[in-house]
Amino acid sequence: QQQVKQSPQSLIVQKGGISIINCAYENTAFDYFPWYQQFPGKGPALLIAIRPDVSEKKEGRFTISFNKSAKQFSLHIMDSQPGDSATYFCAASMSGATNKLIFGTGTLLAVQP
């Protein structure tokens, strides 16, 4: 019930291409879906987040698409750059008393020049 499933585990994209990472959840009480970006040796950093009352959110080259009925959300990175090479984590939480953040297993993205 608390799981967030993420795919693929790893992804190789050519510079300028589109990177797509998918996540699925089971608990319909989740109401906040952030994506985190992590570079080697660093802690995860918040990249972009969405609430279930919207189907899409865009910030620069990064877009979250959200499908509430399918309980799925995805991260799209347009015009992928070598500097985007990192591990990406989706996550979900329930606002309220605990606000615990549950993470997916991560996707290692490599953008080839």
Next chain:
Amino acid sequence: NAGVTQTPKFQVLKTGQSMTLQCAQDMNHEYMSWYRQDPGMGLRLIHYSVGAGITDQGEVPNGYNVSRSTTEDFPLRLLSAAPSQTSVYFCASTPGQGNYGYTFGSGTRLTVV
């Protein structure tokens, strides 16, 4: 603002030893959490706190203790280290109830031999 500060950055322990991982934040955040990161498993919640004096267990609490005597500090104690606790540990904080992003520290890489 320093954000979330974790010490030490690296630590090697022998099986059976105990130690405390330190975490401090200077953002006056109410909520703090400890995660461990293992290859292929994402970030798993160990313990969390919703305020000074209030802590609760996450997904993988066994072998770890926490306390929260002040808003700023949230130390994680390993009672009797085991090789299975070899991992990278991250502390994170968020303002409180509601949907806000978590700010992560830079992590502690722990090896238990």
